[in-house]
Amino acid sequence: MTDSFFTRTLGLSGLVLLGLGGCSQVAQLPAPPNPLSVNRSEAAAPSRPPLPLPENGNFIVAAVEREGAAVVRINASRRVGNADPFGGLFGGPPANDRVERGSGSGFIFDSNGLLMTNAHVVEGADRVQVRLKDGRTYEGKVLGADSVTDVAVVKIDAKDLPTVRLGNSDQLRPGEWAIAIGNPLGLDSTVTVGIISATGRSSSEVGIPDKRVGFIQTDAAINPGNSGGPLLNAAGEVIGINTAIRADGQGIGFAVPINTARRIADQIIQTGKASHPLLGVQMLPLTPEIAQENNRNPNARIKLPEIEGALIVQVLPNSPAAAAGIRRGDVITTADGQSIRSASDLQAAVEKKKVGDRLSLDLLRQQQKRQVTVQLAEIPQQ
Incomplete structure (x- = not known):
């Protein structure tokens, strides 16, 4: 069951956040050595040219073959109380034995087991499991989840993992190609394609007034379960984190720009939280x-x-x-x-x-x- 208790519809806008369940930098003090610190030499590099094309000449295939192995499925669960005050003594289920489950997506950005996803995919979860494309499954630890930007960082105990390449979302222009990879409705490793429809959509325009993000709008098809998965450009670089759709429309989806997500992820890794x-x-x-x-x-x-x-x-x-x-x-x-x-x-x-x-x-x-x-x-x- 995908996005069971994690999907939220907000107000009359029909906006759906596709997973479980505002923004400036903290003071730039010297950070102490951190064993989870990411090697960002590649992440900080400028936007790269498109990947070498496969024999069929399809740049989408090239991007998916390069980045797809780093896209993961996240299964989150939590225990919730029930209304039986007698704890099951008279035939009802014992209190606190009901488990709600949901699933979303994420992507590995550091080979030592760091991945990004949406905060609403993992917020409130008692247990987070991460399944790689090759079938390996790990217990995940949520290092921090920032509800203001809807960004979270999860750590798994693994080494030498495949990673995505992070692009530069500040350079996006409407009309560029957009490729979404994720696990919508339980269909793992689903690929959809479209364009960047707009950039800099304010939280009020999107219908999430409690967020502080200039969202990317895309018409690449995303659905419940895509939340937390990557949005790629034609060069195969991650330019956003797929986050929400307009339930009352078609082809209207939104992603958190990767530059915002990377900044928040850095704060979470260094301090365990983001400050705004x-x-x-x-x-x-x-x-x-x-x-x-x-x-x-x-x-x-x-x-x-x-x-x-x-x-x-x-x-x-x-x-x-x-x-x-x-x-x-x-x-x-x-x-x-x-x-x-x-x-x-x-x-x-x-x-x-x-x-x-x-x-x-x-x-x-x-x-x-x-x-x-x-x-x-x-x-x-x-």
Whole structure:
């Protein structure tokens, strides 16, 4: 049974996370020696040319033959309580003896047994089993799972394993080839192909407002069980982690960019968790068209500038934004001197900072220009 208790449908968007069950770097302190540290000489390399083609000249076959051995199946399970208060004395099952199971995908990025998957594939699991393509099965240890970016790192006790090559998701362009490998609906080692439909999809656009990721959108077919599996480019490099689909659409899937996933995985390996800076606002993209529509409304409480920017719709109490004097209705236009043309631009500016850093913001408030400096706090773990 695939994705039994791990699949979640969120709100009216029909978004499904396909497995069990926001984002900047921690302060860059010198990391202590770590036996799980990854040899990233290959991971840090620039994007490579396409793999040598097989005899039939198919680059998809070449990519799958090179990377497919490093794609794994993850079976996760947990015990849950039941409603029998007598622990089975009167014929019912004993309390806490029911086991819920789900499955997803993952990929090995270090030959000494480190693999990436989605956090929602392994969150809450009491037991994680990892099955390789060649049939070998290992018990997995979850080193950390970050729900804000939906990235997790799992360790298995094995050496000399096949690994994927990590690409550069910052260089993606809509229209490029996209290849998904995973285990949808229990069908192991399934390959689908499509294109990169869009990049930088904000969490609000995707329908997961509690995440802080600029998602990759793809029309490569992904289904429950694909979650945590790799999305490859034409060169056979991993460019994303397949994460969610729109259940109310066709050919609308989303992946966490590999640059984001790699950064979070590094933090998890070094510290056991990821740390994220908090600004403390809810925002929407502002365009001249949106502003004009608002301003034509005689009941509108405020007049909006007919520009592009990030419109603040709520300021969280006791947040860094509140302490800096940011108000509902403010329009953020620059961050540290860089133009802000949308809510996702402001999110990206925050993600580039570390907890405790200061962020200089220019904003418009009732047509008046203002400048504020915000000292970013840390998003609580819960």
